[in-house]
Amino acid sequence: MNAYGVPVVPKETKFQSVCQQVKRKKEAGENRIRPGRKRVKARYPKVKEKEAGSKGQSILTQVLDKGRFLRLGESLSLNPGKTMELRCKGTNIGWAYPSYLDTFNDSRLSIKQQERYSQLILTSPSAADTGEYSCWVVLCDGEECTKDGESISSTYIYFTDKDELFVPSAIHFEIIYLRPDKPATVPCRVTNPKIKVSLHREVPAEEIAVDGTQISYDPTKGFIIQNPSPEHKGAYYCKANSTTKTTPQVSTKYQLLYVEVPSGPPFATIQASSDIVSGGDIFNVTCTVLGEPEMNVSFSWRYPGQGQRPVSIHDSWRLINRGVGHTTRISQSVIIVDDVETIDYGKYICTTKNKHGETLVATTVKSHE
Numbered sequence: 001m002n003a004y005g006v007p008v009v010p011k012e013t014k015f016q017s018v019c020q021q022v023k024r025k026k027e028a029g030e031n032r033i034r035p036g037r038k039r040v041k042a043r044y045p046k047v048k049e050k051e052a053g054s055k056g057q058s059i060l061t062q063v064l065d066k067g068r069f070l071r072l073g074e075s076l077s078l079n080p081g082k083t084m085e086l087r088c089k090g091t092n093i094g095w096a097y098p099s100y101l102d103t104f105n106d107s108r109l110s111i112k113q114q115e116r117y118s119q120l121i122l123t124s125p126s127a128a129d130t131g132e133y134s135c136w137v138v139l140c141d142g143e144e145c146t147k148d149g150e151s152i153s154s155t156y157i158y159f160t161d162k163d164e165l166f167v168p169s170a171i172h173f174e175i176i177y178l179r180p181d182k183p184a185t186v187p188c189r190v191t192n193p194k195i196k197v198s199l200h201r202e203v204p205a206e207e208i209a210v211d212g213t214q215i216s217y218d219p220t221k222g223f224i225i226q227n228p229s230p231e232h233k234g235a236y237y238c239k240a241n242s243t244t245k246t247t248p249q250v251s252t253k254y255q256l257l258y259v260e261v262p263s264g265p266p267f268a269t270i271q272a273s274s275d276i277v278s279g280g281d282i283f284n285v286t287c288t289v290l291g292e293p294e295m296n297v298s299f300s301w302r303y304p305g306q307g308q309r310p311v312s313i314h315d316s317w318r319l320i321n322r323g324v325g326h327t328t329r330i331s332q333s334v335i336i337v338d339d340v341e342t343i344d345y346g347k348y349i350c351t352t353k354n355k356h357g358e359t360l361v362a363t364t365v366k367s368h369e
């Protein structure tokens with residue numbers, strides 16, 4: 001004790017006592033914090049976000065269950081059958097999804113704009129729903145609205161089905177056009193990115209070598225031929241090997257045709273059955289377009305007796321082979337004039353139009369007298 005009757009503690013003992021006391025408080029504090037941290041991690045699973053390829057700027061999320069969300073990245077694999085709900089942040093949102101859902105006006109798909117987000121719900125999803133789902137912010141200035149390109153978020157979603165290795169198609173025999181100026185794709189997409197796929201030609205029967213350069217495979221697109229040539233034409237199919245079954249699965253068949261005519265406005269010609277006709281004769285004028293096999297062409301006519309004389313107009317198209325291994329679409333419109341009168345003499349103008357532009361061609365029909 002000191003002079004005032006207070007016990008004196010040695011400095012060394014006092015220092016140790018204080019340290020022990022602080023340490024005990026720190027341990028108690030850590031025990032109180034740790035459980036809270038575990039609960040936060042369980043509520044927002046960072047591992048799942050990483051697996052999904054999450055990007056910080058993505059506005060697209062999947063609703064897992066009440067109060068839990070997964071920010072989506074490049075791809076995601078889901079089991080079929082369970083309702084899928086996606087959300088996109090924003091007060092005015094646009095969506096894109098596999099086109100066949102629109103083609104068949106599928107009632108399983110619904111989109112609703114809420115106050116702060118847009119909601120896409122797909123009930124009973126199947127392997128056929130595998131594809132890219134994306135959303136973006138729509139910017140409007142009065143009645144004019146545009147897509148905000150910087151806000152687009154996209155995710156390729158696989159609905160993995162052990163019985164459907166390939167994404168089902170409504171077409172059982174599909175035609176693929178090969179062009180020398182751009183890559184071609186044999187679209188045998190799979191429902192699971194881990195499935196091994198090979199490309200096969202029917203005649204001669206052989207497996208096509210995939211070198212990753214000239215021919216490569218992308219599970220979201222199919223086999224990509226970088227520089228198509230006539231030697232690639234023929235009938236093909238894809239084969240997928242399941243991890244659970246010994247028997248491989250075969251895809252839709254594909255007929256690869258080599259295209260001669262390049263892209264562009266219609267290449268049109270016009271010809272009359274006779275340039276000189278007499279009163280009472282019958283003649284016709286044919287407008288012909290050679291173009292890409294899948295390119296639709298529309299025709300319209302202007303002629304001397306238009307609106308006053310009855311005429312017959314017939315449109316048609318077919319695929320033809322030109323040279324060795326070249327396929328072209330020939331589209332025609334024929335105008336027929338019966339029992340020629342004076343008003344029928346003059347210029348016949350044919351306007352042809354496709355998505356690349358339009359071409360006008362004309363010919364003149366004269367009187368024999």
